[in-house]
Amino acid sequence: MAVCTTAILIKDLCKEFPVPFRRETVKAVQNLSLEVPAGEVYGLLGPNGSGKSTTMKIVLGLVRPTSGTTAVFGVDSRRVESRENVGFLPENPYFYKYLTGLETLLFFGKLCGLSGRPLRERSRALLQTVGLEDAADRRLGGYSKGMLQRIGLAQALLGDPKLLVLDEPTAGVDPAGAHAIRDLILQCKQRGITVLLCSHLLGQVQEICDRIGIMDRGELLAEGRIDDLAEKKNQIELVLENATPALLESLGAMSRASGAQVVSQRGARTDLEKFFLDVTRHRS
Amino acid sequence: MNQAQNPISLSLRRVWALSHNTFLELVRLKVFYFLLLFAFLIIGSSLFTVQFSFQNPLQVLKDVGLGAMSIFSWLLGLLCTANLLPKDMEDRTLYTILAKPVSRFEYLQGKLYGVFLLLGLSVLLMSLLFAGVLAIREQQEIAELARNLSPENLPAAVAEIRAATFQMNLLPGIALILLKAMLCSTLTLLLSTLATSSVFTVLTSVVVYLIGHVQGIAREAWLAGGQASPLLKVLVAGMALAFPDLQLFNVVDEIAVGTALPAQLFWQVAGFGGLYILVYFLLAQLVFSTREL
Numbered sequence: 001m002a003v004c005t006t007a008i009l010i011k012d013l014c015k016e017f018p019v020p021f022r023r024e025t026v027k028a029v030q031n032l033s034l035e036v037p038a039g040e041v042y043g044l045l046g047p048n049g050s051g052k053s054t055t056m057k058i059v060l061g062l063v064r065p066t067s068g069t070t071a072v073f074g075v076d077s078r079r080v081e082s083r084e085n086v087g088f089l090p091e092n093p094y095f096y097k098y099l100t101g102l103e104t105l106l107f108f109g110k111l112c113g114l115s116g117r118p119l120r121e122r123s124r125a126l127l128q129t130v131g132l133e134d135a136a137d138r139r140l141g142g143y144s145k146g147m148l149q150r151i152g153l154a155q156a157l158l159g160d161p162k163l164l165v166l167d168e169p170t171a172g173v174d175p176a177g178a179h180a181i182r183d184l185i186l187q188c189k190q191r192g193i194t195v196l197l198c199s200h201l202l203g204q205v206q207e208i209c210d211r212i213g214i215m216d217r218g219e220l221l222a223e224g225r226i227d228d229l230a231e232k233k234n235q236i237e238l239v240l241e242n243a244t245p246a247l248l249e250s251l252g253a254m255s256r257a258s259g260a261q262v263v264s265q266r267g268a269r270t271d272l273e274k275f276f277l278d279v280t281r282h283r284s
Numbered sequence: 285m286n287q288a289q290n291p292i293s294l295s296l297r298r299v300w301a302l303s304h305n306t307f308l309e310l311v312r313l314k315v316f317y318f319l320l321l322f323a324f325l326i327i328g329s330s331l332f333t334v335q336f337s338f339q340n341p342l343q344v345l346k347d348v349g350l351g352a353m354s355i356f357s358w359l360l361g362l363l364c365t366a367n368l369l370p371k372d373m374e375d376r377t378l379y380t381i382l383a384k385p386v387s388r389f390e391y392l393q394g395k396l397y398g399v400f401l402l403l404g405l406s407v408l409l410m411s412l413l414f415a416g417v418l419a420i421r422e423q424q425e426i427a428e429l430a431r432n433l434s435p436e437n438l439p440a441a442v443a444e445i446r447a448a449t450f451q452m453n454l455l456p457g458i459a460l461i462l463l464k465a466m467l468c469s470t471l472t473l474l475l476s477t478l479a480t481s482s483v484f485t486v487l488t489s490v491v492v493y494l495i496g497h498v499q500g501i502a503r504e505a506w507l508a509g510g511q512a513s514p515l516l517k518v519l520v521a522g523m524a525l526a527f528p529d530l531q532l533f534n535v536v537d538e539i540a541v542g543t544a545l546p547a548q549l550f551w552q553v554a555g556f557g558g559l560y561i562l563v564y565f566l567l568a569q570l571v572f573s574t575r576e577l
Contacts, residue, residue, distance in 0.1 A: 017576070060383045062577050080387045088383035094375040096305070098312045110301035111384040113294050155380070165383075 006074070007163050007194035008036040008059055013068035015054055015218075028054040030218040032068070036211075038162070041185070041195040043205040043226075046215035052198045053091070055215070056165055059196070060088055072163060084113075087156030091167040091198075093148055097141035101132050101151055104140060105158060112159035126154040131180065146177035153184060163194045170201060182208060298386055302394020307401040310364045319363070320406060323356040327413050331420060342448050345421055349414040350454075350536040353407060354461045358493065361403050361469035366485040368395050369476045369572075378577060388573050392473070396565060399469045407462045422449040456550045457539040463557040464533040468493060470561045474568040477575065496530035499523055528560045 013032040016025035029051040036042045044052050057063040059070050061077045075082040095104050105123035109115075114122065127133045130150040135143065143151065149169060156164055169185070170178035178201075185195060185208055199205050205212060206226055213223040240247075252262050310316060330348040372378040381391060422445060429441050471492060476485045503520055532553050535545055 057379070057577070060379075062379055062382055064576075080385050083383060083385045086383065088380065090376050090379050090383075092376070093380065094377055095380070096309060096377065098309060099305075107301060107305050108380070108384065111298050111381065111386050113297070113385070115297065152380075159384070 005038050006035055007038045007040070007072065008034075008042075008196060009069075009071045009074075010034050010055070010059070011069050013055065013058065013070060014066045015051075015058060015063065016066045027218050029058070029065075032215075032218070032220055034213055034220060034223060036194060036196060038073070038194050039189075039192045040211060041189050041197065041209045043209035043212040044196060044198045044215065045200075045202070045205060045212055049217075050215040051218040052215055053167060054218075056167055056196070056198060060086065060165060084159070085162040086165060087159060087161035087163070088165045089149075089152045089156045089167065089169055091171060093152035095140050095148070095151065095155075098139060100137050100139050101127060101143070102136040104151060105155055108155040109158045114158065122158065123154075126157055129157075130154045130184070146173045149173050149177065149181065153181060157188075161193065163196065164188055165196045167198045168200065169197070170199070170204060178204070295390060299390050299393045299397065302381075302386075302391060303397035303401060306368065306395050306398020310398065310402045311405075313364065315363050316360065316402070316406075319356055319360050320409065323352050323406075323410050324413055326352045327410065327417055331417050340448075341421060341425070342418070342445075345418060346454075346539065347536065349410075349417060350457060350461065350539065353410045353414065353458065354464065354534075354536065356410065357403055357407050357461055357465035358468050360406055361399060361465045362472050362486060362489050362493075364402060365396075365399050365469045365472040366476055366489065367482045368399070368473070370480075370482045370485075373577065382577070389569055392477075392565070392569055392572055396470060396473055399473075400466055403462060403465050403469065407458060407465070411458055418449050422446065451539075451544070453539055453544045456545045457535050460533045460535055460550070460553060460557075463554060464530060467528060467557050467561050467564075468530075470564040470568070474564045474571070477568045477571040492527055493530065495523070495527045497534075499527055500529050500531045528556070532556060 011033050013029050014027070015029040016027050018025050032051070032055060044055065046052050054063060058065050059072065059077055061079070061082060064078065070077040072082040073085060096107075099107065102123055105126060106119060109119040109123060124133070124136070127136050130153055132147060132150055132154070135147060140148065140151065149172075153166075153169065156166070164185075166185070170181050173181065182204055185197070188195060189208070195208075197205065197209060209226060211223065211225050214221050248265070252265075255262055327349050330345050333348075369378075372381070378391075382388065425445050426442050429438060429445065433441055468489065472485060472489045475488050475492075476482065479485045479488070503524060506516060506520055535553075539545065
């Protein structure tokens with residue numbers, strides 16, 4: 001059987017929702033076409049109501065398209081088989097409160113076709129990976145937001161998926177938790193797992209994603225590699241250490257003489273997230 | 285995941301996982317304990333209240349016990365089923381489940397079988413209490429006889445009491461009580477696939493329950509004398525098809541007085557109930573398969 005190198009293929013996708021008691025429809029997705037090769041981390045961005053979640057749900061077979069097709073590793077999304085290699089973390093995941101962390105993974109693992117000792121071992125290993133081994137026997141009703149996100153990620157990874165679909169994976173999570181989730185996503189990327197990521201946190205998207213697509217009002221407005229899209233074509237950033245005022249003055253003069261322009265000059269700053277993590281790590 | 289596994293066996297395992305999970309969810313609900321407690325109180329207290337009745341005590345106990353089992357198993361099935369789908373949809377747990385290789389058909393089966401497991405356990409627990417209450421009353425009756433009758437007449441009287449206490453026809457009666465609760469739960473599941481609110485589902489289920497109990501009487505009244513118009517006959521036939529005649533399951537009165545339930549009648553009613561469960565479930569699946577999540 002030929003190996004499919006395209007993880008997600010969306011062609012001319014349209015989705016309209018009828019408005020109750022009216023003859024109108026709301027166009028959630030309009031003529032969307034995109035392709036995510038296997039092994040890539042693809043960020044799907046856009047403002048609220050842009051059609052990202054609807055697109056995601058159609059790819060997962062949760063919602064039927066009005067027209068167009070979507071396929072996961074060559075299998076039509078409407079077929080149950082298309083989800084055999086997919087792990088999904090919804091936005092603000094909510095699981096059964098009365099189940100413990102381990103019971104939750106055992107439940108979802110059985111739905112993936114796992115059972116017995118292999119399932120138990122995999123569940124315990126994933127709990128360790130997401131840092132929840134101490135909370136394995138605690139009911140989810142007592143989990144914090146960050147813990148719920150992590151158990152959500154663990155259940156998404158249970159079936160050893162080839163495609164991970166993550167909807168706002170760090171929403172509402174503190175910086176340390178978000179950092180840990182980001183690292184997990186990067187580990188998945190290194191293992192060759194394809195990731196489709198929806199997020200409003202553009203800084204994180206910039207760190208993790210290979211390519212992005214920007215949607216608004218159901219349409220794909222821009223798509224491409226982040227470096228290509230975000231690069232300012234005629235500007236260069238230069239960071240100097242221990243530069244004297246005289247050196248800065250002469251650099252400015254040289255720029256003006258050659259027709260270039262110093263757009264801005266300021267002291268370099270560390271990333272606020274790195275600063276926060278450094279401070280809290282030292283304290284703990 | 286092992287792709288070489290039998291797809292049917294994988295499907296059955298998924299349905300079992302969903303059923304077991306639904307059963308756990310329902311067993312941990314407060315409403316389950318409240319209803320079971322009330323049922324126990326009513327069945328248990330009949331042991332004391334029976335002394336104030338002028339009727340045969342054992343008959344009164346059976347009336348109360350079986351009646352309580354019927355009402356509470358129906359109520360439990362209704363309240364537990366009505367909120368299953370809306371809760372999963374509202375919490376978005378449904379998305380996480382259906383994002384796995386789980387079909388909507390398997391999901392719905394799992395939910396329904398979980399309710400059936402709960403109903404089976406509840407009826408079993410109520411039956412055990414009921415049997416205990418009957419056994420206690422039997423001992424009380426025998427003790428009373430021993431005080432009042434001569435030793436020669438005692439064995440025959442005791443045998444009569446024992447025969448009246450526990451009769452084999454109690455079991456088919458209890459089975460029909462369980463089947464009726466399962467049928468009403470399946471109907472509630474169908475209504476919840478159509479409705480957007482669990483309150484609406486509960487109210488509609490109660491209305492259908494009432495219609496199911498009076499439709500036989502209404503049918504006789506409307507069709508009496510053979511003067512009914514063709515339109516009325518069609519409407520009555522439609523009502524009879526859409527709503528099951530739940531009076532058929534009410535064999536409590538006959539069982540309480542000691543009448544044996546004919547096997548043929550039992551299997552006819554059981555088949556009738558089973559057919560309605562199947563039809564309602566398939567309709568629920570049809571609606572749910574096309575519903576936008």
